[in-house]
Amino acid sequence: MGHKGEALRQRIIVAADLLFYQRGYENTSFSDIAKDVGISRGNFYYHFKTKDEILNAVIDTRVSDIEQMLNEWGKQYPDPRQRIQHYIDILTNNQENIKSHGCPIGSLCSELAKQNHALQQDANKMLTVLRDWLTVQLKELGLGKEARQTAMHLLARSQGIASITNAFEDKTFLQQEVKRLKQWLDEQIQ
DSSP, rough: HHHHHHHHHHHHHHHHHHHHHHHSSSTTOHHHHHHHHHHHHHHHOOOHHHHHHHHHHHHHOOOHHHHHHHHHHHHSSHHHHHHHHHHHHHHTHHHHHHHHHHHHHHHHHHHHTTTTTTTTTHHHHHHHHHHHHHHHHHHHHGGOOOOHHHHHHHHHHHHHHHHHHHHHHHHHHHHHHHHHHHHHHHTTTT
């Protein structure tokens, strides 16, 4: 595949990712994605034969983007506490989208789990990458054996905040919970 072909493939993945987030995987069709990208279905099938192939590419892209973001934070913030606070700030930075559609990671994982989808475990990699990264940060802050459990709790709370914010379409709730989450974090690492 040439440079142009790869660029088109990336455009398809980006469009599919957004549509899966806004409408859900199940409610997004080949036609929706092709229309969004502005290509014919034939051209589309050249790149992806099935919807699961697109889903797989979307998941791989998201996992890679998450890893890249976390690596950047590692370079940008010398203090693990700052890195975790930055993770928590994702909620505030994306509050409009979360209010409308929930968390892009959590919503996809739970939709695939409901369908007992073959790619459910692959989608869970997104959460696993975050959990493992949070565990490392918390170990650096001296949590030792408690680090992994605390990382899971942090992940659960952030997913819960996103879920409730979306259900009630309430950004004020999100902002209050982010403050509480940061206070809780400070208590854990003292």
